[in-house]
Amino acid sequence: MKKFILVLNLGSTTTKVALFRDLNCHIVKTYSHDKELISQGINEQKAVRYDTIIQFLNESNVNPEEISIVAARGGLLQPVEGGTYLVNDDMLNDLTSGKYGEHASNLSGILAAEFAGNYNIEAVITDPVVVDELSVQAQYTGIEGIRRTSIFHALNQKAVARKYASSAGKNYEDLNLIVIHMGGGITVGAHHLGRVIDVNNGLNGDGPMSPTRAGSLPAAGLLKYIDRNNLSHQEFNKLISKKGGLLSHLNTEDVRDITADIDNGDAHSAEVLEAMAFQIGKEIGAKAAVLHGEIDQIIFTGGVSYSEYVMDLIKPYISFLAPVTVYPGELEMEALAYGAYTVEQDRSLLKTYKAEVSHD
Structure with a gap:
C-alpha cells in the first residue's frame, strides 16, 4: 500500500x-x-x-x-x-x-x-x-539590457507566509506581507495577495549583506576592486555569493560566534553586525513602499532569526511599519x-x- x-x-x-x-x-x-x-x-x-x-x-x-x-x-x-x-x-x-x-x-x-x-x-x-512573480516595475534597472531577476528563498518564504495566514484565520492570497529569510543569504520579499512582486536577488549581489553574501555594492567601487585584485569572473562570483558579508569582514559567518565576541567586548564585530541590521531594516522599508504602506505583517524566518541579538538590532528600524512575527529556522x-x-x-x-x- x-x-x-x-x-x-x-x-x-x-x-x-x-x-x-x-x-x-x-x-x-x-x-x-x-x-x-x-x-x-x-x-x-x-x-x-x-x-x-x-x-x-x-x-x-x-x-x-x-x-x-x-x-x-x-x-x-x-x-x-x-x-x-x-x-x-x-x-x-x-x-x-x-x-x-x-x-x-x-x-x-x-x-x-x-x-x-x-x-x-x-x-x-x-x-x-527561481520563482519570478516580480512586477514589471521591479524588473527595470537604469541600463537597457540589464533586468533584475528573482532568485530567493521562495520555498520557505511562501511556507511561512501561509503558516502565518493560517494562524490568523486568513488566506495567503488576501494578505500583504513582508517576509525576510535570514540564512547564509538574506532575501526580503514583498508578498502582495499571494505573489512576490518584489524581492532582492539573494545570490548575485542585491539587497542587504548577509553572513556569506555581499549584497548591493557601489558600482564604481566594485569595478576598482575587481581591477585592483585582477579578479576573474569565477573569482568575482565567488566573492559576492560565498565570501562576502560577515565572512568578508569578520572571517566567520556564524552569528553565534560573532555575538559571543561582542559579549567579550569586540567593538568591530558589533559595528559590522549593526551595519547588517541597518541594511536589512532599510530593505524592509523599501518593500513597505512597494506595498504602499499597507502591510498586514512582517515575518522573519531562517537560521539567523534564532538570534535575539540580531532581532533586537533590526526591530527599531521596522517596528513602526507593522506587527512582527518570527518563525526561526525553516519549513522547507x-x-x-x-x-x-x-x-x-x-x-x-x-x-x-x-x-x-x-x-x-
Whole structure:
C-alpha cells in the first residue's frame, strides 16, 4: 500500500530526507557528506547521493513500494511562477545540463526523477529558488539590457507566509506581507495577495549583506576592486555569493560566534553586525513602499532569526511599519510535502514546466 511522501532536499554539503504521511512528518534525517564528495560536480555526486536516499529508507524500515510520490527541492531553472511542478523531461534536461547554473539543489530533482522512474511514480518540485512573480516595475534597472531577476528563498518564504495566514484565520492570497529569510543569504520579499512582486536577488549581489553574501555594492567601487585584485569572473562570483558579508569582514559567518565576541567586548564585530541590521531594516522599508504602506505583517524566518541579538538590532528600524512575527529556522521539508500532498488531492494544481525555446 502506497502511504508515504518521500521528500528530498539536497544542499551543498548535506542530503536531507524525510517521509510524510499526508502532512505529518513520519521521520526526517540529515546526512553530511565529506569534502571529497562535495568538491566534485553534481553529476559525479549522483550515485553516492542516491545511495544515501536508499540508506535512509532502509534505516526507516520503509519499502520503496510504499511511496506514492517524491517531493524535491527545486534547483536552478528558468524563471517560473510559484506552485508545484511535475519533474518532466524538459525540467530534467535543464537541471542536468546546468543551463541556468549548477547547484546541489539541482540534484534534488534529478534524483527524485530517477527514484520515481524506478518505482513508476511521479516526482514534483515546489516553489524553486527561481520563482519570478516580480512586477514589471521591479524588473527595470537604469541600463537597457540589464533586468533584475528573482532568485530567493521562495520555498520557505511562501511556507511561512501561509503558516502565518493560517494562524490568523486568513488566506495567503488576501494578505500583504513582508517576509525576510535570514540564512547564509538574506532575501526580503514583498508578498502582495499571494505573489512576490518584489524581492532582492539573494545570490548575485542585491539587497542587504548577509553572513556569506555581499549584497548591493557601489558600482564604481566594485569595478576598482575587481581591477585592483585582477579578479576573474569565477573569482568575482565567488566573492559576492560565498565570501562576502560577515565572512568578508569578520572571517566567520556564524552569528553565534560573532555575538559571543561582542559579549567579550569586540567593538568591530558589533559595528559590522549593526551595519547588517541597518541594511536589512532599510530593505524592509523599501518593500513597505512597494506595498504602499499597507502591510498586514512582517515575518522573519531562517537560521539567523534564532538570534535575539540580531532581532533586537533590526526591530527599531521596522517596528513602526507593522506587527512582527518570527518563525526561526525553516519549513522547507513541510512545504515540499504540502506541495506534493495538494497535487495528489487536486490534480488541477499540478503545473507543467516547459523549457525555453532556443532561437539560435
